[in-house]
Amino acid sequence: MIEVEHLTKYFGSIKAVDDISFTVNTGEIVGFLGPNGAGKTTTMRILAGFLPPTSGTTRVAGIDVLHQSLRVRRKVGYFPERVPLYPDMKVMSFLDFAAEVKGVPRRERKKKVEEKMDMCGVTPMSKKLIGHLSKGYRQRVCLAQALINDPEILVLDEPTIGLDPEQITDIRNLIRNLRGKRTIMLSTHILPEVSMTCDRVIIIDRGKLVVEDTPENLNNRLRTSNRIMVKVEGPAAEVEKKLASLPDIIKVTAQEQESREVVKLLFCLGLSFSMVLCPALC
Numbered sequence: 001m002i003e004v005e006h007l008t009k010y011f012g013s014i015k016a017v018d019d020i021s022f023t024v025n026t027g028e029i030v031g032f033l034g035p036n037g038a039g040k041t042t043t044m045r046i047l048a049g050f051l052p053p054t055s056g057t058t059r060v061a062g063i064d065v066l067h068q069s070l071r072v073r074r075k076v077g078y079f080p081e082r083v084p085l086y087p088d089m090k091v092m093s094f095l096d097f098a099a100e101v102k103g104v105p106r107r108e109r110k111k112k113v114e115e116k117m118d119m120c121g122v123t124p125m126s127k128k129l130i131g132h133l134s135k136g137y138r139q140r141v142c143l144a145q146a147l148i149n150d151p152e153i154l155v156l157d158e159p160t161i162g163l164d165p166e167q168i169t170d171i172r173n174l175i176r177n178l179r180g181k182r183t184i185m186l187s188t189h190i191l192p193e194v195s196m197t198c199d200r201v202i203i204i205d206r207g208k209l210v211v212e213d214t215p216e217n218l219n220n221r222l223r224t225s226n227r228i229m230v231k232v233e234g235p236a237a238e239v240e241k242k243l244a245s246l247p248d249i250i251k252v253t254a255q256e257q258e259s260r261e262v263v264k265l266l267f268c269l270g271l272s273f274s275m276v277l278c279p280a281l282c
Contacts, residue, residue: 001024001025001026001027001028001060001061001152001153001183002023002024002047002058002059002060002153002183002185003023003057003058003059003060004020004021004022004023004043004047004056004057004058005021005056005057005058006019006020006021006055006056006057007019007020007021007043007046007053007055007056007057007058008020008053008054008055008056009039009042009043009046009051009053009054009207010054015207016039016042016207017039017042017043017046017053017207018039018206018207018208019056019208020039020043020204020207020208020209021056021209022202022209022212024183024185025183026183027179027180027181027182027183028183028184028199028200029175029176029178029179029184029185029186029197029198029199029200030184030185030186030198030199030200030201030202031186031187031188031193031194031197031198031200031201031202031215032044032185032186032187032188032202032204033187033188033189033190033191033193033194033201033202033203033204034187034189034203034204034205034210035189035205036189037206038189038204038205038206038207039204039206039207040157040158040187040189040204041081041157041158041187043187043204044078044080044081044155044157044185044187045080045157046058046065047060047065047076047155047185048072048073048076048078048080048155049065049069049070049072049073049076050078052066053065053066060072060075060076060153061075061152061153063075074102074103074149074151075151075152075153076151076152076153076154076155077145077146077147077148077149077151077153077154077155077182078146078154078155078157079142079143079146079154079155079156079157079159080142080157081157081158081161083138083139083142084142085130085138085141085142086130087129087130087131088129088130088131089129089130090126090127090128090129090130091117091122091125091126091127091128091130091133091141092113092117092126092127094130094141094145095113095116095117095141095144095145095148096109096110096113098145098148099112099113099148099149102148102149103149104148104149112148112149112150113148116144116145116147116148117144119144119147119174120140120141120143120144120147120174121140121170121174122137122140122141122144125137125141135162135163135167136163136164136166136167136170136171139159139160139163139167139171140170140171140174143156143159143171143174151182152182152183153182153183153184153185154178154182154183154184154185154186155185155186156175156184156185156186156187157186157187158186158187158188158189159171159175159186160172160188160193161188172193172196172197175197176197179199186198191218194215195215195218195219198215199214200212200213200214200215201213201214201215201218240252240253
């Protein structure tokens with residue numbers, strides 16, 4: 001349903017996405033996992049037809065995104081990182097407007113709007129101004145607009161960011177209820193998010209695809225993995241090269257601290273980024 005081959009995207013001299021390839025099968029929920037700045041949002045925008053790639057091929061439902069962007073947009077429901085809502089519109093009016101823009105026939109709009117409000121749990125808020133809604137309800141309204149024309153594919157860019165635990169649970173349940181009915185790709189930087197929602201995980205870091213596996217397999221790898229940090233005095237490049245040549249070392253990175261160089265050894269195959277956000281020095 002989604003096919004990405006050797007996708008690369010530059011912004012000036014900065015390479016945001018670096019030659020990544022993957023597929024998402026029909027009816028699958030796939031998590032796109034990585035730290036902030038990894039290239040997730042750029043990739044999602046390309047899939048939704050909002051950005052052109054620098055090179056590579058991206059097909060959605062067999063349609064080339066670069067050359068037939070409008071056709072792709074009719075098949076994709078896009079939930080962007082920054083929710084694009086009109087605060088001075090009422091929920092029902094906004095969704096009716098979204099349905100019109102997305103080409104839903106007039107005779108079907110009322111039914112579609114009511115159906116998606118019920119599905120996303122915003123029916124009680126239908127006559128309220130969007131600007132008066134909580135963040136959780138605004139997220140739900142944005143998800144309803146992504147679903148309003150019954151797209152085959154949903155591209156959801158961090159749909160639970162900034163929500164409280166109860167709101168996160170509600171959005172997760174809503175996404176899980178769409179399993180098999182839609183092909184879904186959602187991005188996040190939180191491993192439990194994909195573990196509770198997704199069939200498969202694609203991990204990206206600094207624009208490169210790091211690993212692709214099921215949440216269960218990733219969790220099994222993490223439970224048996226090790227992380228070791230040592231302090232070494234010496235040229236960072238030489239130390240990294242020597243340590244990287246040792247067996248079973250997946251990644252070696254260096255940091256300067258107090259005029260010495262701290263070398264961090266990561267033994268974790270299919271490393272979870274959440275493990276290295278706040279390392280404690282030995």
